[in-house]
Amino acid sequence: MFPYILKRFLYFIPTFIVISLITFLLSQMAPGDPVELKLKGGMQSANQQASDKLAGEKAYLDLSEKYGRQLPAFYFSITSSAEPDTLYKITRKADRESLARLIGMYGNWPLISHYYYAVRNLELAILSLPEDPASFEARKIIRDNCNILYINYDDNEIENILKQTQALVDASVTDSQQVSHKPLAAITGIFADVKTSYEKVKQEKTPSANYIPAIHWYGTGNQYHRWLFGDVPWFGPNTDITKHARGFFRLDFGTSYVDDRQVSSIIRDSLRWTLLLSLIVVILEYLISIPSGVILAIRSNSLFDKVYTIFLFICYSLPVVWIGTLLITFLTSDYYGDKLNLFPPYGLGKVGDEFGFWERVVDRGYHFILPVFTIALGSFAYMSRQMRGAMLSVIRQDYIRTAFAKGLPPNKVFWKHAFRNSLLPIITIFSSLLPAMIGGAVIIEYMFNIPGMGRVSYDAVVQRDYPVLFTILLFSALLTMLGNLLADILYVMVDPRISFNKKM
Amino acid sequence: MFGKKKQVSANQNLGVSYWDIVKRQFGKNRVAVWSLYFFYFLVVVAFAADFIANEKPYYCQYKGATYFPLFRGIAVDFGLANWQPEFAQADWVNMEYESAIFPPITYSPTTIDIVNSPFIGPFAAQDIKPGRRKHLIGTDQIGRDVCAGMIHGTRIALMVGVLSMSISSIIGIFLGALSGYYGDERLQVSRGRIILNILFLFFAWFYAFQVRSYAMTDALAEGFMPYIIQWFISIFLFLAIMAIPNVLSIIFKKIPYFGFRIAVPVDIIIMRAIEVINSIPILLLILSLVAVLKKPSITWVMVIIGLTGWTGIAKYVRAELLRVRSLEYIEAAQSLGFSEWRIIFRHALPNSLTPVLITIAFGIASAILVESSLSFLGIGVQAELQTWGKLLSEAREDVSAWWLAVFPGLAIFVTVTIFNLIGEGLTDALDPRLKQ
Numbered sequence: 001m002f003p004y005i006l007k008r009f010l011y012f013i014p015t016f017i018v019i020s021l022i023t024f025l026l027s028q029m030a031p032g033d034p035v036e037l038k039l040k041g042g043m044q045s046a047n048q049q050a051s052d053k054l055a056g057e058k059a060y061l062d063l064s065e066k067y068g069r070q071l072p073a074f075y076f077s078i079t080s081s082a083e084p085d086t087l088y089k090i091t092r093k094a095d096r097e098s099l100a101r102l103i104g105m106y107g108n109w110p111l112i113s114h115y116y117y118a119v120r121n122l123e124l125a126i127l128s129l130p131e132d133p134a135s136f137e138a139r140k141i142i143r144d145n146c147n148i149l150y151i152n153y154d155d156n157e158i159e160n161i162l163k164q165t166q167a168l169v170d171a172s173v174t175d176s177q178q179v180s181h182k183p184l185a186a187i188t189g190i191f192a193d194v195k196t197s198y199e200k201v202k203q204e205k206t207p208s209a210n211y212i213p214a215i216h217w218y219g220t221g222n223q224y225h226r227w228l229f230g231d232v233p234w235f236g237p238n239t240d241i242t243k244h245a246r247g248f249f250r251l252d253f254g255t256s257y258v259d260d261r262q263v264s265s266i267i268r269d270s271l272r273w274t275l276l277l278s279l280i281v282v283i284l285e286y287l288i289s290i291p292s293g294v295i296l297a298i299r300s301n302s303l304f305d306k307v308y309t310i311f312l313f314i315c316y317s318l319p320v321v322w323i324g325t326l327l328i329t330f331l332t333s334d335y336y337g338d339k340l341n342l343f344p345p346y347g348l349g350k351v352g353d354e355f356g357f358w359e360r361v362v363d364r365g366y367h368f369i370l371p372v373f374t375i376a377l378g379s380f381a382y383m384s385r386q387m388r389g390a391m392l393s394v395i396r397q398d399y400i401r402t403a404f405a406k407g408l409p410p411n412k413v414f415w416k417h418a419f420r421n422s423l424l425p426i427i428t429i430f431s432s433l434l435p436a437m438i439g440g441a442v443i444i445e446y447m448f449n450i451p452g453m454g455r456v457s458y459d460a461v462v463q464r465d466y467p468v469l470f471t472i473l474l475f476s477a478l479l480t481m482l483g484n485l486l487a488d489i490l491y492v493m494v495d496p497r498i499s500f501n502k503k504m
Numbered sequence: 505m506f507g508k509k510k511q512v513s514a515n516q517n518l519g520v521s522y523w524d525i526v527k528r529q530f531g532k533n534r535v536a537v538w539s540l541y542f543f544y545f546l547v548v549v550a551f552a553a554d555f556i557a558n559e560k561p562y563y564c565q566y567k568g569a570t571y572f573p574l575f576r577g578i579a580v581d582f583g584l585a586n587w588q589p590e591f592a593q594a595d596w597v598n599m600e601y602e603s604a605i606f607p608p609i610t611y612s613p614t615t616i617d618i619v620n621s622p623f624i625g626p627f628a629a630q631d632i633k634p635g636r637r638k639h640l641i642g643t644d645q646i647g648r649d650v651c652a653g654m655i656h657g658t659r660i661a662l663m664v665g666v667l668s669m670s671i672s673s674i675i676g677i678f679l680g681a682l683s684g685y686y687g688d689e690r691l692q693v694s695r696g697r698i699i700l701n702i703l704f705l706f707f708a709w710f711y712a713f714q715v716r717s718y719a720m721t722d723a724l725a726e727g728f729m730p731y732i733i734q735w736f737i738s739i740f741l742f743l744a745i746m747a748i749p750n751v752l753s754i755i756f757k758k759i760p761y762f763g764f765r766i767a768v769p770v771d772i773i774i775m776r777a778i779e780v781i782n783s784i785p786i787l788l789l790i791l792s793l794v795a796v797l798k799k800p801s802i803t804w805v806m807v808i809i810g811l812t813g814w815t816g817i818a819k820y821v822r823a824e825l826l827r828v829r830s831l832e833y834i835e836a837a838q839s840l841g842f843s844e845w846r847i848i849f850r851h852a853l854p855n856s857l858t859p860v861l862i863t864i865a866f867g868i869a870s871a872i873l874v875e876s877s878l879s880f881l882g883i884g885v886q887a888e889l890q891t892w893g894k895l896l897s898e899a900r901e902d903v904s905a906w907w908l909a910v911f912p913g914l915a916i917f918v919t920v921t922i923f924n925l926i927g928e929g930l931t932d933a934l935d936p937r938l939k940q
Contacts, residue, residue, distance in 0.1 A: 011776070018780045023792075030796045078710060104718050213710040313928075317921040319873055321880045322913030325899050329909040336906070439787035443877050447900075457788060461795040461883060473792050477784045484783070 008488055012481060019477045020248075024224050027470045028073055033093035034257045034466070035063045053127050064091045067254070067467075068226045068245055072218040075225065082107035082209035085216035090116075094151045101153035106205035115197040119149045122194050125187045135184060138168045142187075149194075155202070162195055227254070253471040258463050263471050266456060273348070274445070274452035278437045280368065281376045289380050290426065293387025297422075298414055300392060309388075315381035320440060324374045324447040331370070343370050346449035371448045375440055379433065386429055390422040424495055431487035435480045526858065529933035536929020539922035546919065550659040554578055557609035557652035559596045564604035566590075574607065601635065610636045611649035613656040613890040621647030623905040642907040644898050650907060653890035654915055660891050661919055664806050664875040665868035671810025673864060676817025677853070683774035683818065684825025684856075685848050689767045696762025700749035712742035728803050774822075778815040786812055787877065794884040802875075802891075805884045809871050817863045824856030859934055865927035869920045876916045892916050 039059060064070040072088045079085075082103050090096040095116075102112045123146035126139055145161050152158055169191055172184035221231070230247025232238045246252035253263035292308075299305050330336055332345035349363035394400065395418055403413045441454030449455070453472055460469035531537060549556065560573040571588070573596070579585035587594075597615060611617065619631045622645040630638055640651040713720075716738055723730040757763040781789075793808045794800045828834060829852060837847045879885040879893030892912045899909035 015776060015779050015783065018776070019783060022780070022784075026792055026796050031798045078706070078714060080710075080715065101718060210715060211711070213707065213714070313924070314921070317869075317917060317924050319876060319913065319916045319920060321877055321893065321896055322917055325896055325909045325913060329899055329903055329906055333903045335903050435783070435785040439785035442787055442791065443880065446881060457791065458881060458883075461791050464795060466795075469792055469795060473784065473788055476788060480783045480785065484779075 004492060005489055008485060012485060015481060016478065019481075020228060020474060021224075023470050023474045023477075024074075024227065026473075027466050030464070030466050032464060035060055035067065035069060035091075036093065038063060038257065053124065061091055065242060068223055068231075069093075071226060072216075072222045073224065074222055075219070076215055076217050078213060078215055080104075080107075080210040081212040081214040082109060082206070083214075084109050084113075085214075085218075092150075098151045098153045102201070104210060105153065105155075105207070106201050107207045107209040108201065108204055111197065111201045111204060115194070115201050116150075118190070118194040118197045119146055122146055122187065122190050125190045129184075129186065135172060138172055138184060141165075142168060142184075158198065162198065165191060166195070248471075248474065253475075254467045256465050256468050258465045258468075263467050266468060267453070267471065267475065270451055270453045270456040272452075273450050274438070274441050274454065277368065277371060277375070277441070277444075277450065277452065280372050281379070281437070282433065284372065284376055285380050285383055286426075289383040290387055290423075293384045294391050294414070294419060294422070296384070296388040297391030297395060298410075300388075309385075312381040312384050315377050316385065318377060320374055320378060320443055321447075323377060324370075324444065327370050327374060328447065343367075346447075348450060367448075371444050371450060374447075375437075375444050379436065383426070383429060386425055387422065390425040391418060394418045394422045424491070427487055427490050427494065431480075431484045434483040435476070438476045438479070522858070526930075526933050530929050533929040533932055536925050536932075539925040539929070542918075542922050543926065546658055546662060546922075549655060550662045553656045553659050556607055557611060557613065557649070557655045558607045559610065559612040559615045561601065561604035561606045565602035566599070568602070597633070597636075604635060606635065606637070608637075609640065609649065609652050609655065611639070611652045613648060613653040614888060615649060615652070617643060617647040617649065619647070621645065623902050623908075625905070625907055641911050642905070644895065644905075644908060645901055648890070650895060650911065653895050654892065654912055657890055657892040657895065657912070657915065658919075660802060660889065661872050661875065661916070664802070664809065665872045665923070667806045668810035668813060668871045669864050669867045671807065672814040672867060673817055673860070675811070676814035676863075677821050677857070677860065679774050679777070679814070680818035680821025681825055681848050681853050683771045684822035685829050685844075685852055686768075686770040687826070688769040688771045691768045691770050692765040693768055694753060694757045694762060695764045695766055696756035696759065697750065697753035698766065698768075699762070700753050700756065701746070704746055704749040708742045708745035711745060712738045716741075724798075728801065771822075774818065778818060781812060781815050787874065790874065790878065791881075791883060794878070797884075800884040802885055802889060805875060805878060809874055813867055813871060816867060817860055820860055820863050821853075821856060824859055825852055828852050828856050862927050862930045862934065865923050865930055869923035869927070872916065872919055872923070 039056070061070065070089070070091050077085070079087075080103075083100065087096060087100065087103075090099060099112060099116060102115075103109055106112065123143060126143050126146070129135075129139060132139075142165055145165050148161055149158065152161070169184050169188055173188060220229075225231075226245050226247065228248045230245045230250055230252060231243040232246050234250075238244075245254065251264050253267065255261060256263055256266060296305050296308055327343075328345050331340055331342050334341040344367050347367060349360070349367040351360070355363070395414075400413060400418055403417050404410070408417075438453060441452055442458055443454070444450070445452045445455035446458050453476070457469055457472045459465070460472070554577075555562075555574065558574050558577075560577050562572065562574050564571050564573060567590070571591070573591065573594075576585060576587070576591075580587055597617070617639070620639060620643045623643065624630055624639065624647075625642045626638075626640060628642075632638055639649050641654075642650050644650060644653070716734070720731065720734045720738065723734040753762075789812055790805070790808050794805065797804055825848075834847060834852055837851050842851075876891070876893030876896070879891040880897045882894070882897060885891055885894060892915050895908060895912035896916070899905050
């Protein structure tokens with residue numbers, strides 16, 4: 001028994017690692033730069049001074065550090081030898097991606113890096129020019145051009161922009177009206193550097209370097225490790241104030257991109273409702289479907305059995321979305337007659353301390369009738385059918401015939417001898433019920449507007465709030481795995497005939 | 505060749521083949537047979553959707569000339585023809601035809617009939633243009649015909665079911681067969697081959713995917729088909745590179761240390777993979793996958809449902825192959841010295857595929873359910889596409905629009921039910937206990 005549990009638990013570990021890798025991969029594939037999105041509100045608008053630019057970069061870096069995005073993604077990376085192992089240190093995602101593209105095209109990182117810093121110098125130089133209304137337009141265009149250069153890798157576009165900038169700089173320098181002061185003269189040298197460095201990148205390209213693989217090792221200071229284990233030491237005091245992530249295993253899931261709330265607190269609040277709803281559904285289901293399945297099996301092939309089986313089949317095929325929509329449409333308003341306005345359409349009802357405990361319970365129950373009915377219908381049908389099948393296969397066995405033959409009353413045979421053994425398959429259903437519950441919760445909670453896990457994950461998808469979404473994904477996978485583990489252990493405990501020692 | 509001919513003649517001697525028995529058993533189940541007929545009907549509707557519900561007439565007289573706009577429109581969609589200049593910007597609904605023959609439903613799913621919006625029911629007074637027909641089951645918020653939407657939605661529902669299950673079947677049958685036939689002990693590979701394969705896996709991955717990653721992301725931005733083509737190129741490259749170590753290992757095997765044979769636990773690996781996928785709530789997994797796509801579309805939804813739905817089929821095939829592999833004719837094939845692949849795919853698999861039909865039938869039902877749930881949530885489906893789930897979700901906008909709550913949902917329900925019924929019928933037909 002114990003070795004089995006241990007073995008089962010050891011299998012649990014690789015499965016979890018693979019799931020966490022899948023989740024992490026998804027989070028890395030997610031498009032968009034959350035830091036950029038987050039900063040769009042305040043930083044970009046007043047970006048006219050060099051100090052503002054630097055402040056903006058500082059803010060970007062700080063926020064990146066908060067989300068842990070300045071770290072390399074994984075323990076190691078496999079890249080081409082043209083790519084430096086420090087590319088992740090370019091914090092802005094868009095810059096990093098276009099630099100990677102340039103490397104992919106030309107393969108000479110030192111020159112590309114020189115070009116990148118030349119563009120950066122140009123932007124800073126433009127920003128630090130003294131305020132001057134005459135050249136305002138030109139300066140603004142050049143600055144915008146710099147920002148385009150950062151995120152461009154297409155040769156034609158870069159050439160066009162360089163040409164346009166060149167024209168601006170030339171015009172300002174040779175313009176006869178501005179002989180007294182040439183505002184852009186100060187940057188001609190810097191701009192020439194940009195041009196020559198880009199020319200050099202193109203001339204001295206070594207694309208063959210892209211075809212030689214290289215492995216870089218980063219150690220535990222990476223995003224994946226930080227996500228799961230955190231960067232705060234597990235034991236002893238935290239001496240580094242820049243480190244504050246405690247990691248998935250210490251129930252720190254990071255913060256939401258949308259409102260900066262702790263994901264753990266979002267999950268705690270929402271899990272409550274999903275669990276409550278699921279618990280009611282599961283209890284009701286077991287209470288109704290087990291007896292009904294047994295009775296159906298006992299009376300198999302009677303008219304009652306046939307009619308009821310068809311009824312169950314229909315319930316089983318009923319799409320949750322349809323039932324929910326029908327109930328909401330017809331039973332929650334007085335459009336189709338006053339008598340049909342029976343239930344509240346959505347929400348939780350009375351929340352808060354100003355209502356008494358029992359008042360809240362009653363109101364909550366009232367609000368939960370429709371959602372519970374909608375979820376329970378399908379799985380109730382499924383479970384009854386399973387129970388009927390299990391009971392039927394037990395009733396056909398020899399020992400039941402023996403029990404009848406020795407003259408036991410039918411009720412005793414059915415409920416004492418057959419019932420117990422037919423319960424086994426129901427245990428496995430329990431484990432498959434859990435993921436279905438969490439998945440089904442998305443639709444139910446969306447329809448009835450219940451702020452549970454499903455609703456939160458729907459919102460996270462719509463708002464692209466990846467920390468919340470991926471935490472829920474991993475969390476629910478973990479819950480499901482625990483459910484499976486529990487079911488397997490229960491199975492062995494209930495049925496001693498099953499031996500998993502040989503093969504599980 | 506030899507084995508197959510023998511088998512056929514043996515069947516002729518008995519007079520009935522396995523398939524005949526299955527067919528006869530299935531035929532006895534009247535409900536299942538009717539479901540099958542209904543499925544055929546749905547297929548016809550799906551294929552003919554453009555001819556049943558379309559805003560363009562089959563035939564029309566316009567300014568003295570005769571046209572066949574509907575057929576031309578389909579040709580244009582396939583890139584075979586171009587519109588006549590007078591129809592390039594045609595407003596089919598408000599055009600004055602001299603005479604015209606329209607399809608039964610005179611609206612396309614995208615036709616916006618502003619006069620009959622929002623939410624005009626089937627029994628309410630409708631302001632219909634001459635030549636057009638009534639909105640049979642009403643309109644939605646912006647005046648689109650619900651019936652037309654449902655007819656075109658049939659195509660999407662069936663496509664989702666069939667395509668995603670095709671993907672699932674290919675993956676599931678392949679992995680299930682490997683897992684069931686080889687188990688944990690049967691796949692004996694020399695140590696040299698394993699080492700070389702792991703080494704080359706790194707290179708193959710690097711050259712096939714890492715180096716080509718930009719080509720692939722560019723193709724992804726272009727559209728779905730270019731991306732698939734790039735994928736095929738990558739996979740081809742990958743396989744080509746992986747062929748090298750397997751050729752090399754023939755030489756390597758000569759060295760005793762590398763020639764030592766180790767059993768690869770195929771079964772454990774594949775069963776763990778199944779457990780991984782089964783552990784993640786499927787709807788949540790699909791939601792997350794859709795969320796990381798830049799441009800989600802119904803094709804992606806199909807692919808994702810297909811890629812996540814193979815576990816049931818794999819388990820089924822595995823169980824069947826576990827049974828089949830110990831049968832005598834497989835042993836005979838082995839003793840004849842046939843290659844392992846030939847035994848699996850020519851001899852063992854065909855005998856264990858019929859029960860997979862059951863899983864496929866149920867799988868199509870659940871794929872349609874998942875797709876309708878996704879489009880009900882408004883996730884992953886393009887805005888211009890009308891699907892059953894999306895029509896159903898429009899009922900949430902207005903309580904009075906009962907036709908939107910009833911009919912699209914009914915369509916989902918009926919389709920799911922017939923696939924479930926076909927599945928049940930197959931289960932009964934294939935159950936050996938019932939065979940006489």
